[in-house]
Amino acid sequence: MNPLSPAVQELQKLLGARSVLWQPDDLRVYSYDGSNNMATPDIVVLPETTQQISEIIKIARRYGMAIVPRGSGTGLCGAITPIAGGIMIAFARMNKILEIDLENRTALVEPGVINLDVSTALAPYKYFYAPDPSSQAACSIGGNVANNSGGPHCLLYGVTANHVLGLEVVLEAGEILWLGGKAPDEQGYDLVAAFIGSEGTLGIITKILVRIMPLPEATRTLLAIFNTIEQASRTVSGVIGAGVIPAAIEMIDGTTIRAVEAAYNIGLPLDADAVLLIEVDGPKAGIDELQQMLADFCVEYGARQVRIAKNEQERADLWKARKTALGALGRLAPNYYIQDGVVPRSKLPYILQRQDEIAKKYNVTIANVLHAGDGNLHPNILFDAREPGALERVKEIGGEILKLCVAVGGTISGEHGVGLEKLDYMPLLFEKKDLDAQAKLRDAIAPTRILNPCKMLPQGSKCGEVARSKLSTAIAGNTDVWI
């Protein structure tokens, strides 16, 4: 793009020069998300109001440019990778909490608000916003809604979709629309449900009405150490099968434990093959019994030690292993490729064993950090992107794992989204007629496909070619891969 291009000029007139980025060095920063995909937008805009976004979309349509929304860029599926170029709407300046309404238990926020900031703002009132992706200190609520994000505490509280009551959206014609609200049972089709998880393909979300909840009176956190990953995964199936639903059950495998210890030295045994981090919350009355029951359960299933947090500091220490896990993997390899398949919870022991066999077959190391209670796998396949063909190979391994997940009745993505990463895997899960039905929903709401094109659904050959040409360029320049 050059500064004299009419699109840049129109956008500058609308937003002011400091809110329109077009120089290659500026754009480069916006080429990435948290995945291994990369493509550069033609223009980045930083609007501050819904009205501006409506005008931006109208300008994009006049010039036939794609629109790609971007929150914090922490996504793991390439959903914001602008493979068709175009205008990227960055939400960094739409980051205000507009209203906290304790009586109706809602908060109205702009899309750029950081997830954790909502709970921080609510803490003085003893309320919180439940969905807590592991990136919650960095990821935005808008991105969470677009991807229907999860997190460790989804086990009890449910995913983002269960906590969004209303949305302001801008449609591809520039029309601004309110969906849902503070009253239950909105009439007509559940358009809020349609927009959540739609990865920016149906409309641009500009305000979000989230459900907030009172903080639980008490929380208990325990960490159980196992000699084998099988014992740990059987414990998870056992707890769920017994009808006990903790707030979170997270699993970290031995490879990850050793990386975390090397980086942070938090006192986990290096010879353990898995740890489970289990949290329960609720009323004070009865919570110690619940904690004891879970501790007993872990011992019964073979835990060699169960550590129980005695205070908030110890709780934070126990969570540290989980929260620092992905960062610590940098100790083991320059890059990791994370997958996000889900299996029925009773199939965890089986799938982890099969995954181990795959790792051996390909001679790679897989570090596992799982939302185990939900059966949501996060295998991190370690690699070095500088090695020729390495990325292609780990993607192949990832695909093999996803096929296994689907074969045992699971799915290809629990919380990261389809984006570009999993387009090719959608046919594992859905037949053509199913995908066509999904396309009908998209075409009913956003027929021109200027909104985040070529994402979510494997589509016409044109998109495929664009995707491959743009993406292969990104991969060929592997030295550019930052993460």
Place this chain on the structure above:
Amino acid sequence: MTDLNTFTIAGLKPQTIYEPRDANELAQILAQCNAEKCAVIPWGGGTLQHLGNTPARYDAVLQTRNLNQVVEYAFDDLTITVGAGMTLANIERVLGENGQFLPIDVPHPTRATIGGVLAAGANGTLRLRYGPARDYMLGNKFATVDGHIIKAGSKVVKNVAGYELHKVQVGALGTLGIMVEATFKVFPKPPAELSMWLAFDALQNACAAVPKIWSLTTPPLAIELLDASTARQVLPNTIGNWFVAARFGGSKATMAATRDLVAHVADETGARSTDALADTNALWRAIADLPATLRETSPDALCVRMSIPPQTLANALRVAFDAAHAQKLAPPRIFAHAALASIYAAVNGDDAALEAFVSKLRAQVHELHGHVVVERAPSTLRKNINAWDDTGAALKLMQSIKRKFDPNNILNPGRFVGGI
């Protein structure tokens, strides 16, 4: 041979009854109806067919009652997949054998089918704790007018692959396709329960108790508000004018502590009596049935459901009483899912007064940022009154979705919002 009269809707009868043996046959029949542009009304147990406007056309009824099998029950994964024609009572029985349940407590569980309940977007008292059905419906299969059976969502508890078409079917009144199967996350029954019954002299005090109970450190499963007429349907000898029924689940220790907390709220809000009730399964069944009881105890009543922001509960009730009073109607009979503010009101009177009542009520409830659905109207009034409230600018998108999925407009034509 089934009697055609069974399927009368607003005086209209179908010419044909289809009763497919399975989902494939259902899809074939639907495709055939589409080819012949024959208007189809999907029918489960028929317990919610009072909803919506008079059908624009009505040629055939398509019954789902043979789709009544458990497709897959992974009890140790806490998930179940059932045919759309399975009744809630049968699902409850199957899950109960493993101490699990599906928190959809709507009227007439022995007749109501899961497909019908989902299509109608019906929710019961337990929504407060467990959310609306769409939150724990993980996926489904539905037949489309072109004869396909479409799979949407998944069978595992977390899935973000693809658009959530299964959720868009919930509350769509079968106007986009006919559900043939649904998968749910199910829940373990709490080890112990507590049911508290608070009686009040004044509505204001009863309304004041609702947010206080909702904010207790033990999250309630349900908080219901009943007037004297509905309260006596479920607890005949209870004394008072307004009643709050609160239900909790958890460990015995938690329940014991919660009982004291609720008693404290009762004191604070001036309740005339507070009781912890025992053996409450039948009581909660009767409470869940109240939306139907309100309709059925007075066949001529106009029955509305008001949806409002939680904080406006007392205001919305005052608005309803004022609107009735202005038309010289007797005060509406009331039952409400109180915390999430969904109010059922039944009122009797002549057509002109009822029509004016609805119009005034809608205007005032809009001010509270809520809406009013007329669930049932006397037959003479039905054609003059829109079952649905204003849907605003979003209607255009809904019509566009409808055109994509049902271009010949054969599925339940005319009954849904905005003439869909």
